[in-house]
Amino acid sequence: xxxxxxxxxxxxxxxxxxxxxxxxxxxxxxxxxxxxxxxxxxxxxxxxxxxxxxxxxxxxxxxxxxxxxxxxxxxxxxxxxxxxxxxxxxxxxxxxxxxxxxxxxxxxxxxxxxxxxxxxxxxxxxxxxxxxxxxxxxxxxxxxxxxxxxxxxxxxxxxxxxxxxxxxxxxxxxxxxxxxxxxxxxxxxxxxxxxxxxxxxxxxxxxxxxxxxxxxxxxxxxxxxxxxxxxxxxxxxxxxxxxxxxxxxxxxxxxxxxxxxxxxxxxxxxxx
Ligand code: AMP
Numbered sequence: 144x145x146x147x148x149x150x151x152x153x154x155x156x157x158x159x160x161x162x163x164x165x166x167x168x169x170x171x172x173x174x175x176x177x178x179x180x181x182x183x184x185x186x187x188x189x190x191x192x193x194x195x196x197x198x199x200x201x202x203x204x205x206x207x208x209x210x211x212x213x214x215x216x217x218x219x220x221x222x223x224x225x226x227x228x229x230x231x232x233x234x235x236x237x238x239x240x241x242x243x244x245x246x247x248x249x250x251x252x253x254x255x256x257x258x259x260x261x262x263x264x265x266x267x268x269x270x271x272x273x274x275x276x277x278x279x280x281x282x283x284x285x286x287x288x289x290x291x292x293x294x295x296x297x298x299x300x301x302x303x304x305x306x307x308x309x310x311x312x313x314x315x316x317x318x319x320x321x322x323x324x325x326x327x328x329x330x331x332x333x334x335x336x337x338x339x340x341x342x343x344x345x346x347x348x349x350x351x352x353x354x355x356x357x358x359x360x361x362x363x364x365x366x367x368x369x370x371x372x373x374x375x376x377x378x379x380x381x382x383x384x385x386x387x388x389x390x391x392x393x394x395x396x397x398x399x400x401x402x403x404x405x406x407x408x409x410x411x412x413x414x415x
Pocket of ligand 1: 163170310319320
């Protein structure tokens with residue numbers, strides 16, 4: 144990878160980079176298509192990063208299909224797919240991590256301790272290997288996007304971080320590699336996440352700006368669907384991720400819900 148990247152830079156080429164955990168869907172492809180437009184070379188990594196999974200999470204069972212992924216990447220003009228092995232990314236004796244002091248103490252960071260430390264660390268490592276000018280991340284993982292932006296700024300990484308809007312199934316469910324875990328009944332319940340975001344947007348459009356009442360209504364709506372257990376429903380400042388009481392400026396509504404044994408997330412901006 145280093146040799147490839149050095150050759151590109153020697154020839155004055157630019158690199159757009161899309162880090163992923165593979166098992167591609169249209170969400171991943173949207174990032175790649177956007178990356179294709181922004182540089183002469185498009186590099187995608189596939190790495191199921193062990194350090195961002197908790198001990199009871201789905202690291203082992205995370206879906207993988209490298210041949211299919213490579214064919215899909217090829218179809219949207221990816222030049223290079225980087226698939227490092229876990230023991231190459233984390234050699235024996237590895238002990239350096241990237242930790243943010245504030246942004247992980249909200250939303251998913253609260254229910255997934257250490258998750259964003261793993262994410263920030265692996266993204267920093269991948270950035271150092273791939274040396275891109277531009278890197279693309281999905282707004283689906285909104286907190287991740289904000290954290291990567293902050294890290295790039297704080298650590299003087301000369302990389303433009305681009306956010307790409309959430310890609311959804313025709314009925315509205317946000318695309319996710321983890322959707323493959325869902326049974327037909329759970330798949331129906333999973334739609335509650337998107338429907339609850341729409342409900343909240345309607346309420347705000349009608350002039351309701353009290354975050355607590357929005358959160359209560361969204362939580363009750365999701366809870367009325369089979370096999371759901373809400374992890375969190377939060378209305379936060381889109382930059383700091385601090386909770387807001389009143390939606391008097393664009394605010395992020397973020398939800399995380401267990402549907403059976405699968406944890407799903409979704410979000411939208413609520414604009415008064
Ligand atoms: P993952 O493979 O799940 O780690 O995701 C790799 C990248 O794709 C991350 O930047 C995600 O935010 C992004 N992504 C995943 N699902 C979607 C989606 N439905 N829409 C837009 N981006 C997505």
